[in-house]
Amino acid sequence: MVYKLTGPALISTSIKLPASKSISNRALIIHALSKGSNVLSNLSDCDDTKVMIRALRDMPEIIDVHASGTAMRFLTAYLSLVPGTHIITGTERMKHRPIKVLVDTLRALGANIEYNGEEGFPPLRITGRNGNEWNRAIELPGNVSSQYISALLMIGPYLKEGLNIKLLGDIVSKPYINLTLDLMNQFGGKADWVGETLLTVKPQPYKDIPFTIESDWSAASYWYEMIALSRSADSEIKLKGLFKNSSQGDSEVAWIFNQLGVQTEFSDDEVIIKKGGTKPLRFEYNFINQPDLAQTFAVTCAMMDIPFNFNGLQSLKIKETDRLTALVTELKKLGISAVQDLESVITWKGDHIKPSETPINTYEDHRMAMAFAPAGLIMKDVRINNPEVISKSYPHYWEDLKQAGFNIEENE
DSSP: OEEEEEOOSOOEEEEEOOBOHHHHHHHHHHHHHHTOOSOEESOOOSHHHHHHHHHHHHOOSEEEOTTOHHHHHHHHHHHTTSSSEEEEEOOTTGGGSOOHHHHHHHHHHTOEEEESSSTTSSOEEEEOOOGGGSOSEEEEETTSOHHHHHHHHHHGGGSTTOEEEEEESOOOSHHHHHHHHHHHHHTTOOEEEETTTEEEEOSOOOOOOOEEOOBOHHHHHHHHHHHHHOSOTTOEEEEETOOTTOSOGGGGHHHHHHTTTEEEEEOSSEEEEEEOSOOOSSEEEEOTTOGGGHHHHHHHHHHTTOOEEEEOOGGGGGSSSOHHHHHHHHHHTTTBOOEEETTTEEEEOSOBOOOOOSOBOOTTOHHHHHHHGGGGGTSTTEEEESGGGGGGTOTTHHHHHHHTTOEEEEEO
């Protein structure tokens, strides 16, 4: 399926954003460990969270997480601690996403995990071991996926002596680690940084509490992009369920987009975004702490004709797709000759090439579809291949775009 999109001249709408899947999936693991009966409110309705809900509810012998990286990593740690033997698997792409660092670390702590296919990759065969039999301290590189670290942290309260994690070298995606710590503490755990590189978790179980999931700042980024690209100075969007002092690392999007001429007004439970300020001649940013925003800003700057240099993108190579390569490839279809440098930098010096009429490929990656769709505000009839991939994190994205005035035609 292909969607053909044309954006409106003016956007004036109010959007109920999806709940944060980052918070939802962490809260589900913590809630399961607490054996709580309180209901988690406003859980995300995206694919990644549905996978997690089914796995924790049914606990089948074979757990298929499909394309959910958070579910694969969080459940690998969780299953290592609970009774029974399970095989955890996923899509073909998931079977080629590395998990060796997490498995090695869990094994060193005391987990019983075997590879059920290629060494270093899912599927995994996991037999749970009681936390009384685990070690307390572990070291691992700080530049691995923060989901590995979060997965380890969340089970820490159920190890006999708690858990100490020493991170070596540079630490990436630190806001996601802090989000995990914040949620653990909200649920009655006791976990924190001790200095710059040491994380400690006390053997203090979680409490069964009522909890409501806030809206997703990552999803908000696409609406910021639309305001930035809107042709009307009067465009305005209200985004519901967002909070100024959010623990989500991607809440930084408000500050970053301010540099591209988008203003944010905060109220108690929503933000209003509108145009304001001037655009820069060139834009540079290190996305080490917000890697999921890179696609949004690459397309935004390209469509605003702002040359850019983005670094800190090393984790994009092992996401749903190789996002760096995908970005460079698909930007060419918009007439933008960006280049990839090493494995962590993407640069555009302002050079244009002839745009292609070929649809934007999404590579089974929800963020490719959502980041490129707003280009329809600048370019006529932007086409998106396999638009259904947005169900991974924002299932009603296309309906929300129609509400905002986008014309979306469906072609086979």
